[in-house]
Amino acid sequence: MSKFNAEWLVVVGLLLYFYLVAEPSKPFVRPFRLSDPSIQFPFATHERVTDNQLYVISCILPSLAITAWCTALLKRKKLTKFQFQQLVNTSLQNLWLSISITGVITDVLKAWIARHRPDFLERCGPIVGTPIDKLVGIEVCSAPLGQIYLVDGMKSTPSGHSSIAFAGLFYFSLWIYSRIGHLSIGYQLSSCLPSLLATYIALSRTQDYRHHYSDIIIGSAMGIAIATITFFRKEKDKTELPL
Template sequence: MTFINPSSIAKYIPSKQFQEYVPDWIVGGLLLAFFFLVAEHALPFQRQFSLDDLTISHPFAVHERVTGIQCILLASLIPFFTIIIVMLVRYRNGAFTSQYQALHYLQVSILGLLISLSLNGVITDILKVWIARPRPDFLERCGPKPGTPMHTLVDISVCTGPLGESVLIDGLRSTPSGHSSISFSGLLYLTLWLLGQFKLLQPRSSSRYIYNYLVVFSPLLLATYVALSRTQDYRHHFADIILGSFLGITFAWWSYHHYFNTLVSEDSDKPISDEGSTESLLPR
């Protein structure tokens, strides 16, 4: 029998263990709403540029290797479903004292993922509109008017926007790379979570098989591919993906360690609030 069922959830939600996380769920939901409804549509600062700047003269790629929607789905759904599957397997193998403990560990794990992704998304978009660096393909998005001077600084008013106004405006959102930050904030969180759940970094870890580490670190390879694909599509400069990756790594690391014990701890698979006690997880 699985621990994810209406009866178990109905008994767990009123418990003190769940209620203490409600404020974090609210914050995560608000951040996610702000990201999709406000930050993603904010207008960037109209930074000046030069028509003879070769760094923004690359062609516009009509078909991206990883689209924005695909990036968000990869960074969120892969960790989400992996966490659920691992928790179900561990529950069936007797890793938890009760179904309520399993539910508690699951909700804390998903909450950490939500905070990592939503906080990273908001901060990344805020930096994008403040920095407003032109993308490598900006001049093709711009389509400057005939007669625009070459050897001087101009602004977006000289652009005809042949690909559309939204594509033109998005051309000033290069730094940092959102694909890089989002992919690392979700997929690195998954790697850290797997390391903690299987206790692979403990000094006395019983697992010495290299394939365990290859599987656990494989999400980072996917995140790296997503980040580098942005330079292949000429959507970002290398500095953009470095900064974006740093942001994603930072938020994933902080979010994971905010909710779970350190990876070298004997209790690395437990939420910090649950350290030392399992009986208290049972609802009264």
């Protein structure tokens, strides 16, 4: 089995673990106080960036854009067919390694840290008579939104939207810069656009009261770090697209 195929198997394995094991895993249950102001925010029924939108923007769109870019190089005879296959395979493989590794690490940390989300009390729906200033457990929760939302309310740190957004979009920024970094400053700055989009996605999680600011800082840093490592681990081809 070739090295390329073996690494794609790693990606598939990580994605399966992410969706089948890490995502539905139950977090450690920490006590809380009803008087804690950091968990008293309202539950937003409409998110600015949903999970599905996150995956499309951060995973699918960069994959399509990279493939289209390389196809343009091939059609303009700037790449041989072999070089095209190598560049597309390496670029997409590293992109999806960044995304899958980030997703798994994020969910493992969410379950271990088990921090309550800013909107946790609304997810909990504490029963009448629950002490306000004493530590209590989830046995006082009526879970008006359902058990799924209650459990998810204990997975605040780190922010998954932030980590995955930067894992995909910061990687894409690095990839764009590696292709056009020799051009004018205007073109170089354009490589920052995907990262700006990732920043918006991360900040939107505080507006939706899904995460604390520290959650998005940790998640963003994770995504940036993993994207950087996966991008530079075997970035050998510096093919540039003439404009």
